Structures are given as C-alpha cells and as structure tokens.
Amino acid sequence: xxxxxxxxxxxxxxxxxxxxxxxxxxxxxxxxxxxxxxxxxxxxxxxxxxxxxxxxxxxxxxxxxxxxxxxxxxxxxxxxxxxxxxxxxxxxxxxxxxxxxxxxxxxxxxxxxxxxxxxxxxxxxxxxxxxxxxxxxxxxxxxxxxxxxxxxxxxxxxxxxxxxxxxxxxxxxxxxxxxxxxxxxxxxxxxxxxxxxxxxxxxxxxxxxxxxxxxxxxxxxxxxxxxxxxxxxxxxxxxx
Amino acid sequence: xxxxxxxxxxxxxxxxxxxxxxxxxxxxxxxxxxxxxxxxxxxxxxxxxxxxxxxxxxxxxxxxxxxxxxxxxxxxxxxxxxxxxxxxxxxxxxxxxxxxxxxxxxxxxxxxxxxxxxxxxxxxxxxxxxxxxxxxxxxxxxxxxxxxxxxxxxxxxxxxxxxxxxxxxxxxxxxxxxxxxxxxxxxxxxxxxxxxxxxxxxxxxxxxxxxxxxxxxxxxxxxxxxxxxxxxxxxxxxxx
DNA sequence: CGATACCTTGACCACTTTCAACGTCCGTGG
DNA sequence: CCACGGACGTTGAAAGTGGTCAAGGTATCG
Numbered sequence: 001x002x003x004x005x006x007x008x009x010x011x012x013x014x015x016x017x018x019x020x021x022x023x024x025x026x027x028x029x030x031x032x033x034x035x036x037x038x039x040x041x042x043x044x045x046x047x048x049x050x051x052x053x054x055x056x057x058x059x060x061x062x063x064x065x066x067x068x069x070x071x072x073x074x075x076x077x078x079x080x081x082x083x084x085x086x087x088x089x090x091x092x093x094x095x096x097x098x099x100x101x102x103x104x105x106x107x108x109x110x111x112x113x114x115x116x117x118x119x120x121x122x123x124x125x126x127x128x129x130x131x132x133x134x135x136x137x138x139x140x141x142x143x144x145x146x147x148x149x150x151x152x153x154x155x156x157x158x159x160x161x162x163x164x165x166x167x168x169x170x171x172x173x174x175x176x177x178x179x180x181x182x183x184x185x186x187x188x189x190x191x192x193x194x195x196x197x198x199x200x201x202x203x204x205x206x207x208x209x210x211x212x213x214x215x216x217x218x219x220x221x222x223x224x225x226x227x228x229x230x231x232x233x234x235x236x237x238x239x240x
Numbered sequence: 241x242x243x244x245x246x247x248x249x250x251x252x253x254x255x256x257x258x259x260x261x262x263x264x265x266x267x268x269x270x271x272x273x274x275x276x277x278x279x280x281x282x283x284x285x286x287x288x289x290x291x292x293x294x295x296x297x298x299x300x301x302x303x304x305x306x307x308x309x310x311x312x313x314x315x316x317x318x319x320x321x322x323x324x325x326x327x328x329x330x331x332x333x334x335x336x337x338x339x340x341x342x343x344x345x346x347x348x349x350x351x352x353x354x355x356x357x358x359x360x361x362x363x364x365x366x367x368x369x370x371x372x373x374x375x376x377x378x379x380x381x382x383x384x385x386x387x388x389x390x391x392x393x394x395x396x397x398x399x400x401x402x403x404x405x406x407x408x409x410x411x412x413x414x415x416x417x418x419x420x421x422x423x424x425x426x427x428x429x430x431x432x433x434x435x436x437x438x439x440x441x442x443x444x445x446x447x448x449x450x451x452x453x454x455x456x457x458x459x460x461x462x463x464x465x466x467x468x469x470x471x472x473x474x475x476x477x478x479x480x
Numbered sequence: 481c482g483a484t485a486c487c488t489t490g491a492c493c494a495c496t497t498t499c500a501a502c503g504t505c506c507g508t509g510g
Numbered sequence: 511c512c513a514c515g516g517a518c519g520t521t522g523a524a525a526g527t528g529g530t531c532a533a534g535g536t537a538t539c540g
Contacts, residue, residue, distance in 0.1 A: 070383065091376050122369065125361075125365055125368060128365060131372055132331075132332075133333055136331050139378055139379045140338050142379060150389045150435030151312060151317070152312075186519090187520095195390030202521085237312075237313040426485090426487090428486080436528080438486090439529075446488075458537090
C-alpha cells in the first residue's frame with residue numbers, strides 16, 4: 001500500500017525548512033529532529049488516515065497536497081482542510097484521527113513518532129511556538145472558509161476558488177491577464193471543497209467563461225482574462 | 241463604553257483555572273501571570289473588537305459567551321466561532337484582529353498585554369503547550385462546523401444546534417425526555433450561526449414541534465420530547 | 481399603555497440540486 | 511494503431527429547498 005520512501009533529505013536542505021514546525025529550531029534542536037524523523041510517501045488518491053484510526057505519528061507535509069474531509073452517514077462529504085507543504089497533521093496529545101486524510105496529489109510526509117515528539121516539544125519552545133502559529137493560521141483559514149460555505153453563492157464560491165489559485169501562485173501580471181493556471185482537482189473534488197455539486201461547479205465555470213472572465217484552454221487549464229471581474233465575482237469587494 | 245471591572249479574582253480561585261491557557265502553570269508561573277493580568281467586562285450586545293482593529297491584548301474568556309463573526313460587504317454575516325469560558329482570543333504574534341468579536345451575553349475577559357505575554361510564552365512551555373491544545377480543539381470544532389454549514393439541510397442544522405444545547409448541559413435523562421432548556425440566542429443570531437435566515441430558523445423549529453420532537457413552553461424555552469428523533473434529525477446517524 | 485424588538489406565517493420566487501443523457505479524454509490491450 | 515472501457519465533464523429539464531418580501535402577532539420595558 002504505502003511504500004516507504006527511500007530518500008532522506010537533510011533538514012538543512014529541506015524545502016519546508018523555513019516554514020514548517022521546525023523552522024525556528026537551532027542547529028542542536030535540528031540535529032535531534034533529524035534523528036527522529038522518517039519519510040513516507042503516498043500516491044495520488046491514496047488514503048492516508050481514516051477518522052478514528054490510531055495515529056502513531058504526527059507529520060509535516062513536505063510536498064504534494066492532502067485533503068482533510070468529513071462525511072455524513074449517507075455519503076455527503078465536505079472537505080474541511082487542504083494540507084499544503086509545511087502544514088502539520090496530527091496532535092501530540094491525541095492518538096485518534098479526527099478526520100479522513102487522503103493524498104490529493106502524490107504526497108511526502110516528514111513523520112515523527114507521537115510520544116517522542118511530545119517530549120521534544122516540552123523541551124523546545126522554538127517548536128511549540130511555531131506550532132501555535134501554524135495551528136492558528138489554519139484556524140483563521142478554516143474560519144474564512146466558513147464564511148464562504150455559509151454565505152456565498154455558487155458563482156462567488158467558484159470565483160473565490162479560482163482567485164485563490166491565482167494568489168497562491170503569485171502570478172498576477174501588471175497588464176491584467178495571467179499566465180495559464182492549472183486546476184489541481186477534479187470537478188467532484190472542487191465540489192466537495194466548496195459544498196456544491198459537480199454539475200454546479202461545471203455550470204458556473206462555463207458561465208464565467210461565457211462572461212469573458214476566464215478562458216479554458218482544456219479541462220484542467222485556464223487563463224484569467226479579466227482579473228478585476230474575477231475579484232468582483234468573489235463577493236469580497238474591490239480589494240482583498 | 242467598556243467599563244473596567246473592579247473585581248480581581250485570584251488565579252487560584254478562578255473559575256477557568258483548570259482549563260484555560262494557564263491551567264498547567266505552576267505556582268511560580270501563576271504568580272507572574274497574576275501580576276500581568278487585568279479584567280475587562282462587556283455588556284451583552286457590545287462589540288469587543290472589529291476586524292482590522294489593533295489588538296494590544298490577548299485574553300481568556302472568564303465568563304459569558306462571545307461570538308466571532310465575519311461579513312461580506314453587502315451585509316451577509318456568518319458567525320465563525322463561539323467563544324466560551326476558557327477559550328482564548330488573539331495571537332501573541334499578530335497585532336490585528338482577524339474577525340469581529342462581540343459579547344453575546346455579558347462577558348468578562350482576563351487580558352494580558354500582547355508583548356509581555358509573548359515573552360512569557362517563550363519562557364514557559366506549560367503555557368504554550370496548553371495554548372496549542374486549546375487552539376487545536378477550536379480548529380477541530382471549526383472543521384466539524386464546516387460539515388454542517390456545507391452539507392446539512394435546514395432541519396438538520398436546527399436539530400444539530402438543539403442537540404448541542406442538550407449535550408452541553410449534560411441533561412439527558414434515562415427515561416427519554418429532558419428538562420426545560422433555554423435558547424440562549426435570538427432567531428437572528430441562530431440564523432447567522434447556522435447560515436440560514438431567521439424565517440427558516442423559525443419555520444424549522446415550528447416543524448420539529450409539529451412533528452412532536454420538541455415542545456416550546458415559550459419563545460426562549462423548550463423541552464425535548466423525543467431525544468431519539470432529535471438525534472436522527474441531526475443527520476449524524478444513530479450515535480454521536 | 482405605547483414603543484420597539486423579536487417572532488411567526490404565508491405566498492412567491494430563485495438558485496441549486498437531482499436525474500438523465502451524452503460527450504470527451506486517456507490508458508490499456510487486442 | 512485502433513478500439514474499447516472507464517473516469518471525468520457538460521448540458522438540459524424538472525423539482526425542491528431555502529430565501530425574499532410582506533403582514534401581522536407577541537413579549538418586554540420604559
């Protein structure tokens with residue numbers, strides 16, 4: 001199922017060195033973490049954890065995208081978090097997974113056994129301080145998302161989602177249009193993230209294209225033709 | 241506007257002593273916090289912070305209920321968090337309020353100046369460890385709420401809300417029915433919490449009463465006549 | 481006793497979902 | 511190399527849920 005990855009990155013050369021839970025660790029602390037960590041990789045689509053599973057590890061996402069999701073018994077599901085590189089999965093003080101976690105793209109995790117990590121945290125304020133910030137950032141993001149889920153229309157949700165992709169890639173050009181962007185998820189996954197159906201996602205994307213706001217080059221790639229119109233369509237107002 | 245409260249509680253006698261951010265502090269640490277804290281009270285309905293305000297303080301809720309909320313420019317509003325006693329407001333590392341905070345009932349906060357608190361945290365793992373737990377609990381709660389906002393029907397939302405009130409008060413009786421419970425919020429506030437309109441809140445409560453699940457004694461008080469039916473109406477399945 | 485805020489109910493409407501059919505892309509194996 | 515199959519995506523028509531607008535009812539506090 002899950003294949004143990006064979007590469008080991010040195011912490012000092014790790015792509016998330018400056019943002020992850022270890023970002024404030026000094027050389028001595030880093031050496032300790034270096035000795036505790038292990039890597040694990042998951043293929044796109046693979047489950048990483050199911051709600052209720054025992055968690056022996058906590059982990060940082062090194063690369064790839066994982067989703068946290070939750071379901072009702074009849075199958076309705078809601079994505080409740082996107083885990084991007086440097087995000088942190090699990091809690092030192094709890095052994096049970098609260099959500100389903102799945103690899104959305106190929107994912108590499110940097111894992112630490114839970115109990116040794118808890119001990120390390122107790123001795124290393126640099127780590128717990130950074131973990132507080134990471135967790136509070138996720139909490140703020142979750143609360144922003146609640147406004148979208150509760151109060152935005154389908155068109156606003158789609159525009160917000162596309163706008164996020166633009167911002168995330170930092171690709172706004174002076175002259176207006178943006179370079180071609182990739183949609184990293186299927187229509188169904190976008191629907192589960194935005195609390196829509198896949199049909200509505202499809203229709204609203206088509207509508208934004210008809211209105212000249214965006215343009216699809218193929219199913220997975222689009223250009224923003226009118227960034228200002230896209231921003232207005234998010235419902236957030238002129239600036240954000 | 242905000243009146244400085246005149247009472248001072250000793251930390252050792254504080255009602256949230258065992259759950260708040262200070263819960264793991266030892267006597268020496270508590271003595272330091274005792275010297276840093278101040279109390280502030282707010283009347284029901286009063287604003288505590290507006291999004292974008294400068295925050296000089298972080299604070300624990302001592303008693304009362306505060307709401308975090310967020311709005312779109314056209315006035316649509318979503319409550320994104322209920323702050324109950326022992327919950328923590330603000331971040332040591334950020335000066336700007338991310339959300340509107342308002343007192344829902346009369347509220348007392350135990351406040352600490354931000355910068356001294358940040359320094360204290362750096363020196364006191366007991367505090368930062370507990371803050372991580374509090375923050376992660378809120379994150380889990382926010383994610384649970386996302387499932388409700390995104391995927392539950394109006395009836396399920398109302399049933400979930402009423403069910404929460406039952407659980408929170410720990411009042412389930414063996415024989416089925418429960419003692420009279422108070423609705424702590426107006427229909428409008430409930431609507432902003434559940435992402436509905438106040439009319440829909442009213443209609444769904446009436447519907448649950450017609451179906452014999454609950455019974456209103458007056459506008460602010462109800463009995464649960466059929467706890468099992470209420471549980472089923474939440475959409476969470478038989479057990480939860 | 482009147483003013484005001486809160487709540488209920490009805491009629492109508494809009495938006496999103498549901499259900500269904502069809503289209504497109506892509507990898508696998510004949 | 512092409513054909514097939516399966517996953518993914520689009521579009522249409524109909525239905526249903528919740529929202530909007532409007533009117534009237536009820537509680538509470540001067």
